[in-house]
Amino acid sequence: MKTEIKTEKKKNKVMLRQGVRKEVLGLMLLLPALASILLFKYFPIVLGVFETFFKMNIVKLPGEFIGFDNYIRAFTDKQFLGAFLHNAKAFCYSLCMNFWVPIVLAMLVDEARRGKTIFRLLYFIPACAPSIAMTVLWKFFWQPDYGLANYILSIFGIPGQMWLNSESWVYFCIYFPHLVISGGMNLVIYLAALQDVPGELYEAALVDGVGIFNRIRYITIPCIKHIIILMLTLSIINAFNLMENIMILTGGGPSNSTQTMLLYAYQQGVNSMDYSYAMTMTTIIFIVTMTLTVVFNKVTREKD
Amino acid sequence: MAVIQNIELKSRKGKWLLRFIYLFLVVGAIIQFFPLTWLFLGTFKTNAELISAVPSLLPAKWSIDAYIEAFSKYKIWENLYNTFFVCAFIIIAQTFTSTLAAFSFSKVRPKSGNFIYMMFLGTQMFSTTALLFPTYIMMSKMGMIGSKWSWVLCSSAWAYAIVLYKSFFDSIPKDLIEASEIDGAGTFRQITNIIMPLSKPIYSVCILNTFMAVYNDFLFPLMLLPDEKDWTLMIRIYSMSNTGDIPDNVKYVLLFVTCLPSIIFYLFAQKNIQQGISTAGLKG
Numbered sequence: 001m002k003t004e005i006k007t008e009k010k011k012n013k014v015m016l017r018q019g020v021r022k023e024v025l026g027l028m029l030l031l032p033a034l035a036s037i038l039l040f041k042y043f044p045i046v047l048g049v050f051e052t053f054f055k056m057n058i059v060k061l062p063g064e065f066i067g068f069d070n071y072i073r074a075f076t077d078k079q080f081l082g083a084f085l086h087n088a089k090a091f092c093y094s095l096c097m098n099f100w101v102p103i104v105l106a107m108l109v110d111e112a113r114r115g116k117t118i119f120r121l122l123y124f125i126p127a128c129a130p131s132i133a134m135t136v137l138w139k140f141f142w143q144p145d146y147g148l149a150n151y152i153l154s155i156f157g158i159p160g161q162m163w164l165n166s167e168s169w170v171y172f173c174i175y176f177p178h179l180v181i182s183g184g185m186n187l188v189i190y191l192a193a194l195q196d197v198p199g200e201l202y203e204a205a206l207v208d209g210v211g212i213f214n215r216i217r218y219i220t221i222p223c224i225k226h227i228i229i230l231m232l233t234l235s236i237i238n239a240f241n242l243m244e245n246i247m248i249l250t251g252g253g254p255s256n257s258t259q260t261m262l263l264y265a266y267q268q269g270v271n272s273m274d275y276s277y278a279m280t281m282t283t284i285i286f287i288v289t290m291t292l293t294v295v296f297n298k299v300t301r302e303k304d
Numbered sequence: 305m306a307v308i309q310n311i312e313l314k315s316r317k318g319k320w321l322l323r324f325i326y327l328f329l330v331v332g333a334i335i336q337f338f339p340l341t342w343l344f345l346g347t348f349k350t351n352a353e354l355i356s357a358v359p360s361l362l363p364a365k366w367s368i369d370a371y372i373e374a375f376s377k378y379k380i381w382e383n384l385y386n387t388f389f390v391c392a393f394i395i396i397a398q399t400f401t402s403t404l405a406a407f408s409f410s411k412v413r414p415k416s417g418n419f420i421y422m423m424f425l426g427t428q429m430f431s432t433t434a435l436l437f438p439t440y441i442m443m444s445k446m447g448m449i450g451s452k453w454s455w456v457l458c459s460s461a462w463a464y465a466i467v468l469y470k471s472f473f474d475s476i477p478k479d480l481i482e483a484s485e486i487d488g489a490g491t492f493r494q495i496t497n498i499i500m501p502l503s504k505p506i507y508s509v510c511i512l513n514t515f516m517a518v519y520n521d522f523l524f525p526l527m528l529l530p531d532e533k534d535w536t537l538m539i540r541i542y543s544m545s546n547t548g549d550i551p552d553n554v555k556y557v558l559l560f561v562t563c564l565p566s567i568i569f570y571l572f573a574q575k576n577i578q579q580g581i582s583t584a585g586l587k588g
Contacts, residue, residue: 026414033405036461041427044438122333128570129563136545
């Protein structure tokens with residue numbers, strides 16, 4: 001009896017020691033990643049939101065407390081509100097020009113009986129080039145004097161356009177390159193999703209005499225719907241975080257017609273050194289994007 | 305799976321439809337490839353040819369003067385060196401932090417692990433831009449603006465990679481770890497001798513992902529590395545796109561040199577990357 005209790009106690013002790021060891025070891029292993037994430041991800045975010053309530057003084061942080069003044073300033077800033085509309089416009093362009101093309105192309109590639117992998121590779125390789133490099137290249141194409149775009153128009157006898165310098169063409173010029181830049185990558189994603197659509201469904205539909213378009217509508221689209229929704233969410237996020245392309249192609253012009261929220265924030269931060277205002281705007285952009293994403297996901301979920 | 309069934313293709317209408325699809329795909333592929341081809345051929349042209357009103361696809365005379373000028377006069381070597389230097393150290397740092405963290409999440413499973421895991425996942429929601437200014441302020445307080453290490457430190461852990469590693473380590477049977485423990489292997493030996501050799505595919509995917517992310521990163525180096533001698537390729541091509549001093553054919557060379565490494569890397573790991581893309585796409 002006594003020995004049994006003793007061994008039981010010993011067992012408990014060993015288990016306890018093992019538990020402690022596990023805990024310590026686990027945390028030790030997590031330490032490098034945890035330190036990095038806390039210091040370089042969470043700390044800046046908290047610092048950024050904290051500073052929005054101050055008039056920042058970079059020599060003596062955090063500066064002077066001003067409450068919600070930065071937010072009031074942003075919501076009454078006409079340029080910032082205009083920039084929001086530019087972002088919304090950019091989203092409409094990306095939806096109308098870019099969003100559906102990779103889906104259609106992926107379906108067509110999927111129809112190819114031979115050379116499917118070759119087609120996939122052909123569409124994929126150009127998309128691997130860094131988007132910034134490609135955007136700079138397209139700037140040469142849109143050049144009004146000797147650019148390729150105007151040359152191609154002149155072959156058909158159409159007068160040249162100002163492209164990036166004309167307010168009516170500028171969004172087209174920003175989003176057209178993305179058919180190549182991000183289109184190829186999206187095509188590969190859709191193509192991967194299309195591989196998971198069960199082939200028997202199509203066979204059964206054919207036996208029932210369902211036409212090709214109805215097959216696409218009632219079988220293909222519902223089967224890849226989750227990817228489509230995901231990509232749509234990503235395109236919302238991208239459109240409201242649009243900046244790098246604009247910086248390269250137009251720098252916000254012509255006459256501020258492409259100044260996006262983020263570009264405005266960047267300019268306020270870098271050119272005017274108004275960091276707390278810039279951070280206020282990035283915080284607002286973050287909240288706007290999050291809200292849009294959540295609302296969008298809720299709406300699409302409810303429909304199911 | 306194909307929408308159009310094989311039986312349908314035997315009819316005349318189906319045959320024409322398929323031919324039309326092929327035609328469309330070939331035209332599309334040509335359009336997709338056009339900018340890169342134009343860029344490649346442009347590097348061999350003279351500057352006068354590039355800015356002439358009547359452009360031609362093929363260069364009139366193939367010359368490599370632009371390459372010589374770009375590499376001798378405009379210090380592409382320096383930019384290439386900077387880019388690869390930072391890429392290498394970030395890859396090393398991330399591989400180190402994520403391997404240890406993923407091993408802990410997957411095999412050691414401390415009680416607080418779940419909470420920390422959720423915390424890591426949360427960082428995926430932070431946008432780069434929200435981090436940009438605070439990081440800049442923090443780094444300037446630490447006096448690290450202009451040092452490449454500031455960028456390396458900022459990117460030393462990536463939650464996305466940790467998640468990928470963890471899900472892969474989960475598929476390695478726990479028995480292997482327990483058996484090695486009985487044989488007296490320490491945690492370090494377990495990671496280097498059991499986990500790492502078994503996880504080669506995920507290592508290649510994650511390293512490539514990191515490489516591409518760092519290689520294409522634009523805003524962080526732009527803010528953190530203001531000195532011209534520290535510029536990466538991306539910053540170099542951004543700054544040159546705004547100046548008129550550099551001849552166009554040299555700009556083309558710069559662009560082409562920037563595109564080349566990423567295309568080569570993608571081709572190398574084409575299959576792995578596509579798997580990575582599709583799983584990342586599904587997980588969001």
